[in-house]
Amino acid sequence: xxxKSMFNEKFSESLTSVLPITAIxxxxxxxxxxxxxNMLVSFAIGxxxxxxxxxxxxxxxxxxxxxxxxxxxxCITKSRKVWVIVLVSFILxxxxxxxxxxxQVLANQVPTIENPIIIGAVALGVGIFLVIAMxxxxxxxxxxxxxxxxxxLVFLLASQVPRDFWAVAFDSxxxxxxxxxxxxxxxxxxxxxxxxxxxxAGNDSFGLVALCSIGPILAVLLLGLMYPAExxxxxxxxxxxxxxxxxxLLFITDFPTYLKEVAVALAPIILFxxxxxxxxxxxxxxxxxxxCMGLLYTFVGLVLFLTGVNVGFMPVGNYxxxxxxxxxxxxILIPIAMVIGYFIVAAEPAVHVLNKQxxxxxxxxxxxxxxxxxxxIGVAVSLALAMIRVLTGISVMYFLVPGYAIxxxxxxxxxxxxxxxAFDSxxxxxxxxxxxxxxxxxxxxxEAIGGxxxxxxxxxxxxxxxxxTPLITIQTLGVVYKLRTRREDAIRQHIQDTISNYTxxxxxxx
Numbered sequence: 001x002x003x004k005s006m007f008n009e010k011f012s013e014s015l016t017s018v019l020p021i022t023a024i025x026x027x028x029x030x031x032x033x034x035x036x037x038n039m040l041v042s043f044a045i046g047x048x049x050x051x052x053x054x055x056x057x058x059x060x061x062x063x064x065x066x067x068x069x070x071x072x073x074x075c076i077t078k079s080r081k082v083w084v085i086v087l088v089s090f091i092l093x094x095x096x097x098x099x100x101x102x103x104q105v106l107a108n109q110v111p112t113i114e115n116p117i118i119i120g121a122v123a124l125g126v127g128i129f130l131v132i133a134m135x136x137x138x139x140x141x142x143x144x145x146x147x148x149x150x151x152x153l154v155f156l157l158a159s160q161v162p163r164d165f166w167a168v169a170f171d172s173x174x175x176x177x178x179x180x181x182x183x184x185x186x187x188x189x190x191x192x193x194x195x196x197x198x199x200x201a202g203n204d205s206f207g208l209v210a211l212c213s214i215g216p217i218l219a220v221l222l223l224g225l226m227y228p229a230e231x232x233x234x235x236x237x238x239x240x241x242x243x244x245x246x247x248x249l250l251f252i253t254d255f256p257t258y259l260k261e262v263a264v265a266l267a268p269i270i271l272f273x274x275x276x277x278x279x280x281x282x283x284x285x286x287x288x289x290x291x292c293m294g295l296l297y298t299f300v301g302l303v304l305f306l307t308g309v310n311v312g313f314m315p316v317g318n319y320x321x322x323x324x325x326x327x328x329x330x331x332i333l334i335p336i337a338m339v340i341g342y343f344i345v346a347a348e349p350a351v352h353v354l355n356k357q358x359x360x361x362x363x364x365x366x367x368x369x370x371x372x373x374x375x376x377i378g379v380a381v382s383l384a385l386a387m388i389r390v391l392t393g394i395s396v397m398y399f400l401v402p403g404y405a406i407x408x409x410x411x412x413x414x415x416x417x418x419x420x421x422a423f424d425s426x427x428x429x430x431x432x433x434x435x436x437x438x439x440x441x442x443x444x445x446x447e448a449i450g451g452x453x454x455x456x457x458x459x460x461x462x463x464x465x466x467x468x469t470p471l472i473t474i475q476t477l478g479v480v481y482k483l484r485t486r487r488e489d490a491i492r493q494h495i496q497d498t499i500s501n502y503t504x505x506x507x508x509x510x
Contacts, residue, residue, distance in 0.1 A: 003293075007059050014054035020343035021437055022047045024336075025320065032332065033323040039316055041247040046312015049251070049304045050436070057101065057301025064294025067287075068273055069184035075280055076188075082138065089134045089188060093127030093212065095268035096184050101305055102175035104265065105435045106463070108310065109443070110168055111456060121223050122172050125215030130185065133211040137189060143207040143420055144411040150214045151404055157221045158397070164456045165224030167396045170464030171439075172216040174430040177209045185209055210423030213467075254311050255303070262302040270295055314440040321444025325390070333387040333445055340438065341383035341466070342376045345429050374477065378469035379429055383438065386465045389458050390446045396461040400468065407471035410479065418478025425474060426467040438462050 025043065029035050035043075072092065076085045097103065098119060107115045107122075136146060158166055177185075189208040273291070277283055283291075324333055359368045385399055411419045439462050446459035 003059075003063075006062065007055060010058045010062075011051070011055040013058065014051045017054065017344075018047060018051045021340060024340055024343065025316065025437075028320055028324075028336070032327070033320040035316065035319055035323075038247055039319060042250065042312045043316040044312075045247060045251060046308040046316070049308025050313060053301045053304030053306075053308055055301070056297045057305055060294045060296070060298030060301055062294070064291045064298055065184060067291055067294070068269075069186075069188060071281055072184075072276065073188040075276075082135075085134050085138070086131050089130045090127045091272065092184060092188070093130035093215075094123040095272055096181050097123040097126040097176055097216075099262075099265040099269055099302070100176055100181055101302055102435045103172070104261070104306060105309055105314075106171060106175045106439070109314075109439060110460075117227075118172070118220065118223065121219040122176055122216040125217075125219030126176055126181070126212050127215070129212045129215030130188075130208070133185075133208040134188070136207070136211070143210065143416065143423075144408075146211065147214075147411060147419075147423060148408050150211070150218075151408060154214065154217050154221070155401060155404075157218065161221045161224035163395065165221060166400075167457065167459075167461030167464060169217045169220035169224070170396070170400060170467075171435075171460055171462070172220050173213040174426065174463040174467035175435050176216045177213050177424075177426070181212070182209055185212060207420040207424060210420065210426070213423075213426060251307060251311050255307055258303050258306040258310070262299060262306065266295070266299055266302070309436045313436050317437040317440035318444035321441040321446075322448045323444075325445035325448030330391065330445070330449060333390060334384050337383040337387045337438070337441075338380040340441075342380040344434065344438075345376050345379040345466075371474075371477065374473050375429060375470060378473040379466055382465040382469045383462070386438075386442060386462045387445070389461065390442055391449060393450060393454060393458050395457070396464065400461075400464060403468045403472065407468070407475065410472065410475035413482075414475040414478035415482055418475055418481070422471050422474035422478070425470040429470050430463045430466040434463050434466050438466075 029040060072088060076088050079085075103119060103122060107118050110118055132146075135141075136143065158169070161169075185208045273295075277288065321333075324330060324336065359371065388394065389396060389399070407422070414422075439460070442462050443455055443459040446454050450458065
């Protein structure tokens, strides 16, 4: 497939992801939440930049990031040295996470800690847990035991940390497993699992993303112990523009800022690749040029994505949330969030890949349509609960503790592969639209209903709620699949037993 056709495919995927939320926002703008024309122009420009940026970024991920991950995975596998696997995994976990676009978006919205500190801590958390994930594959340790143990540690630590950090911590776990980190992590996992020769090695290559999403949660909770009263929420400033020309100038003015941010974020991985290529890969000219072009696509996509999000998308999401939250009928936040959640997860390209994977794995027993519908309904419900938190101020832990308790309990009864896919897919459902629109939307509504003091405790947690849904949904389907398989096996065995009771004469008579 040529670059042009690949870009068209990525553009189509990006358009499918962004278009539903754009249509819903426009509907809100012309009904319950009218916004100034200049903001509408900014939103439209931001949406276009978001679509084009996501297309370039995912194209870059496919042509550069995934091949680099595959090559590094193959390289460290050939060495068969545990210390090499540990060191390279740790370094890669850190530098890949730093360039994750969803993390950049979330970090810019967190008032409690400075941007570089939270990004650095989250990256360190991913690096450490990527090492743990690799060692799990090498040693063949059960994923269920690790998940139960680490989440018990998470909730014990959360009980010692100020409430302000709870929702932010779980949100950071959801945003780090995005389009930048997942291809690398999955490629490394497949490479390392190939060292083992037993029949469970392939299944153990899943679950890396699940463990890597725990690292950021613990990292931010530890920051809560170090910075217990750091920072305060600053209300979002709505850009003041007079006409469409001013709106365009706003994007042009902020463009160099995000150009610099992306250059700094991507510099470590680019340096890592060229050093590895000089001393290890020694690639030929043609594939090297292809990867360099992929890195360029990634850079361009990230710049467009972050500029469109920060200048056009997020202020409008915050403003609309504030308008609806200030209405006497602010309860409509719940059905609006449910509709947005239903269509957002249905439009995520990664969700369709997941659905097909489950259908193939179950030989059609759980069809793609059933997976898609259950995920959409699950995310819609999780966003309804998130808006109930915004309206009432209920602590996020009243939802996360029972939610994770159910998810972890299901790991004891669900086929292992379903547990791995479920926890891996927690970040799949919480795609770019959750951090870029739903979180600002919740922040605006929360500010209108309860004031700025409630933002950190009650608005954050949206990503965490969405990321928790697949853990329960997919594992529940796994239990259904297990029961259905048992019933089919029982029927098959009964038929075989019945047939075995017949003599040859009986069979001839029949």
